Amino acid sequence: MPFDYLLEKELGLAPKLEPKFANIDDDEMLTPNEVAVLIGLSSISVRRxxxxxxIDSYxxxxxxxxxxxxxxxxxxxxxxxxxxxREALSS
Known part of the structure; x- marks a missing residue:
């Protein structure tokens, strides 16, 4: 079931991102190889x-x-x- 992410944030239940993700600028463009290193997968998996x-990409x-x-x-x-x-936020 989908979550109500806004409600999750309002209730203070939203998970915190690790600093390695939080420090990435929203407008920074990354290659599959760079993303693979950050999330611990192969670049082939990221491309797939x-x-x-x-993963939204260009x-x-x-x-x-x-x-x-x-x-x-x-x-x-x-x-x-x-x-x-999950139960509290499922719609």
Missing amino acids: MCREGK QYNRKYAISGRSLKEFVFRSVKRTKSV
Whole structure:
């Protein structure tokens, strides 16, 4: 079930991003290789996630670029929530 992310933030239940993500500028453009190092996956996996739309990205001449904002949104969506938080925020 989808979360109400605004409610989660208002209630103070929103997860905090690790400093390595929080320090990335929203407008900074990252390569799949840079993202792979940050999230601990292979660059092939990051490219596949871009292709499948799991990470919002831009594609120029078969090369992907991921904005800092898109990376942070992906990480935020990927944070595991406790059962009580999931139940409270599910719609």
